[in-house]
Structure formats: C-alpha cells, structure tokens
Amino acid sequence: MPRYLKMAMIPPVTRISPRLIRILGCNPGPMTLQGTNTYLIGTGQRRILLDTGEPSVPEFIGNVKQTLRDERIVINDIIVSHWHHDHIGGVEDVLNVLENKDSCKVWKYPRTDAQEPVLLNANVLKNGQKFQIDGATLEVIHTPGHTTDHIILLLHEENSIFSGDCILGEGTSVFEDLHDYMNSLKIIQKLKPTVIYPGHGNIIQEIAQKAS
Ligand SMILES: [Zn+2]
Numbered sequence: 288m289p290r291y292l293k294m295a296m297i298p299p300v301t302r303i304s305p306r307l308i309r310i311l312g313c314n315p316g317p318m319t320l321q322g323t324n325t326y327l328i329g330t331g332q333r334r335i336l337l338d339t340g341e342p343s344v345p346e347f348i349g350n351v352k353q354t355l356r357d358e359r360i361v362i363n364d365i366i367v368s369h370w371h372h373d374h375i376g377g378v379e380d381v382l383n384v385l386e387n388k389d390s391c392k393v394w395k396y397p398r399t400d401a402q403e404p405v406l407l408n409a410n411v412l413k414n415g416q417k418f419q420i421d422g423a424t425l426e427v428i429h430t431p432g433h434t435t436d437h438i439i440l441l442l443h444e445e446n447s448i449f450s451g452d453c454i455l456g457e458g459t460s461v462f463e464d465l466h467d468y469m470n471s472l473k474i475i476q477k478l479k480p481t482v483i484y485p486g487h488g489n490i491i492q493e494i495a496q497k498a499s
Contacts, residue, residue, distance in 0.1 A: 295489050297321045299350050303490070306330045306422040306444070308354060312340025313347040314373060320457055320487040322347075323373045326449060327354065328442070331421025333363040337440060337449050338486060339377030347377065352384045361387050364418060366394045366427075368451030368486060369437040370404050378406055396429055398436040400463070412438060430475065432468025433460055439475065447482040448475065456488020 301309045312323035325347075326337040340347050355361065362385055367375045375395070382388050396412040397403065414429040424443040431437055433452045440449040452460055453471055462468035483491040 297324070297489060299346070300354055303484075306442075307484070308358070309484070310347065310350050310354060312338075312373065312377070313344050313350070314341045319373050320455070322487070324456075324484070324486055324488075325351075325377075326484060327360070327362070328425065328440075328449075329360075329420040329423045332360055333420055334360050335364045335366060335418055335420060335423070335425065336362045336381065337366050338368055338374045338451070339365060339381050341373050341376035342380060344377065344380075348380050348384055351381055355385075361385065362391055363387075363420065364392045364394060366412070366418070366425075366438075366440065367406075368439070368449070369434040370395070370398060371434065371452065374451070374486065375404060375406060382408070396427070396436045396438045398434070400435045414438075428474060428478075430471035432462045432464050432466075432471045434463055435467075437471070441478060441480075445481055446479070447484065448478060448480040449484045449486075450475065450491075451486040454483055454485055454491065456485040456491055458488070 299311050308327040310325045314322045323340045328335045393408045394410045394412045416427040418425040426441040428439050430439050430453045
C-alpha cells in the first residue's frame with residue numbers, strides 16, 4: 288500500500304480556525320501525499336488563497352466555489368508558494384469561478400534559475416512584503432532550496448507559518464539546493480512558529496523536533 292494512504296485522513300474542506308479554511312487539492316499521489324493543501328486566510332469578506340493545486344480538478348474547484356458561497360466571501364489575492372505544478376496549476380481554474388476574476392491579484396516570487404510559468408495577472412512578491420486583511424497579517428519570507436522561488440507566509444497573529452513544500456506534514460521534502468534549503472530551515476527555526484501549516488500533509492504542532 289502506498290505510504291500516503293496510511294496517513295491521517297485530510298477532509299476535502301476543513302475549518303481549522305475562525306481565520307483559516309483548508310481546501311484539499313484533491314490530487315493525491317506519491318509526491319503530493321493526500322494532495323496539495325490550499326488555505327483560505329482571513330476573517331472578513333475578502334480572503335487570501337495560498338496555493339491552488341493542480342489544473343483541471345473539478346472536485347477541488349467545486350469545493351472552492353462552494354466554500355466561497357457558504358462563507359459569503361471573495362478571494363482578493365492568490366499567493367502561490369512556488370512554481371511547481373501542484374501549487375500554481377489551478378490558478379486559472381480558480382480565477383474562472385470568481386465573480387471578481389478581474390480584480391483578484393495573483394502573486395509569486397520570481398525564479399532565478401529558469402523562466403517563469405505563465406500566470407494570469409501575475410504580480411511579483413518581495414521578501415518581507417506584507418498582506419493585511421481582516422484577521423490576518425501575512426509576511427512573505429523567501430525560503431529557497433526546494434525551488435529558487437519558494438516562499439513561506441508568516442501569520443503574525445498566531446506566529447504560525449504556511450510552509451509550502453519547505454516543510455511537509457509527512458515524509459521529507461525534496462530540494463534543488465541543499466545549502467539554500469538548510470538556510471531556509473534555519474530561518475524558519477528562528478521564527479519559532481507555534482504551528483506549521485504545510486503544503487502537503489497534516490498540520491504540524493511538534494515543531495522543535497521537526498525543524499531541528
Ligand atoms: Zn514543490
């Protein structure tokens with residue numbers, strides 16, 4: 288039996304806290320575990336979506352649409368953690384179900400090793416950039432290693448982080464550059480996050496063990 292089937296089950300949509308809803312990308316596989324975790328962040332009408340799963344996954348897009356309808360919210364910004372397919376692949380599909388498609392901004396940190404993938408409405412993220420919405424102040428932290436463009440988000444209200452593929456909920460992350468990757472882990476360690484919301488796998492609370 289593949290390893291990813293034995294892990295604690297992640298439901299398709301989870302209200303993790305008043306400021307956080309996790310929507311599973313519904314793209315399970317050996318590299319994505321149970322699928323990509325995407326996160327809707329904020330408490331107000333306008334939310335930020337982190338990552339978008341893979342392209343053409345109707346179940347995921349249906350869950351995004353339903354969640355926006357149930358919560359009466361809109362996605363103001365889409366932030367992608369890095370260029371890998373299972374994180375940026377669904378950007379266009381998500382935009383297509385938004386009533387505010389034209390005003391929703393897509394954000395990504397630039398790659399330094401290769402050409403950028405084509406993204407609709409793409410805006411350039413900067414290290415240290417902050418996003419302020421109701422209930423959430425998010426800070427962009429460049430954490431290369433897994434890829435050159437990888438970023439994590441620090442949620443100031445909780446001192447928690449969204450780790451993308453830098454730290455996974457299960458298994459071990461792969462990386463392009465070990466030196467950069469180790470430096471990025473040190474940056475995360477210094478933040479002393481209370482909780483890690485990973486790009487794949489379950490939420491991590493025992494952080495001292497995982498990051499050291
Ligand atoms: Zn990745």
